[in-house]
Amino acid sequence: MKPRVSLQDSALRNGNFSLRIDPVRSEDAGLYEAWVKYNSEVHTCHVELGVITVTLSLPNPVVENELLLMSCNSSYRASLVETCWFHNGHQGPISRTFCSLPGALSILRPAMSDAGSWRCQLRYSDNKIISATYNLQILGFDGPTNPVVYAAAGSAAH
Numbered sequence: 001m002k003p004r005v006s007l008q009d010s011a012l013r014n015g016n017f018s019l020r021i022d023p024v025r026s027e028d029a030g031l032y033e034a035w036v037k038y039n040s041e042v043h044t045c046h047v048e049l050g051v052i053t054v055t056l057s058l059p060n061p062v063v064e065n066e067l068l069l070m071s072c073n074s075s076y077r078a079s080l081v082e083t084c085w086f087h088n089g090h091q092g093p094i095s096r097t098f099c100s101l102p103g104a105l106s107i108l109r110p111a112m113s114d115a116g117s118w119r120c121q122l123r124y125s126d127n128k129i130i131s132a133t134y135n136l137q138i139l140g141f142d143g144p145t146n147p148v149v150y151a152a153a154g155s156a157a158h
Contacts, residue, residue: 001028017045026051029075051075054120054134064140068107072120072132079125086119112140 006020017036021028029051036043057069085105115138121131151157
């Protein structure tokens with residue numbers, strides 16, 4: 001896992017033997033065990049790392065008006081009951097151009113207004129709720145609705 005894994009050597013003296021993984025990958029999910037020997041004592045710690053992944057059917061940034069599928073998957077072992085999508089903090093979407101699929105969100109004609117923070121929330125059969133956030137970027141025209149711009153001769157037009 002090198003070079004994605006590190007220990008904070010300065011924190012070890014204070015009893016903090018945390019492991020840092022950056023960036024986390026889906027294959028990193030699983031059970032981790034740490035052993036620390038101090039004088040004649042051995043201390044152990046077990047931590048399970050769960051990973052949730054948001055993937056796009058197109059590379060990010062997405063070109064405006066191209067069909068986009070956003071998927072949300074998790075390493076959690078219970079049965080998935082419900083998937084909710086939130087855009088910029090609001091539950092949604094409620095629109096004829098959006099289709100909700102199990103674990104995925106289909107955006108038929110992504111527009112500049114679809115850019116920003118998307119959060120998928122997964123609820124499982126044991127009522128466990130986990131979520132992940134993804135920053136969606138859209139390439140497109142975000143200018144005036146009237147494409148005619150007037151400028152004085154000799155000046156700059158933007």
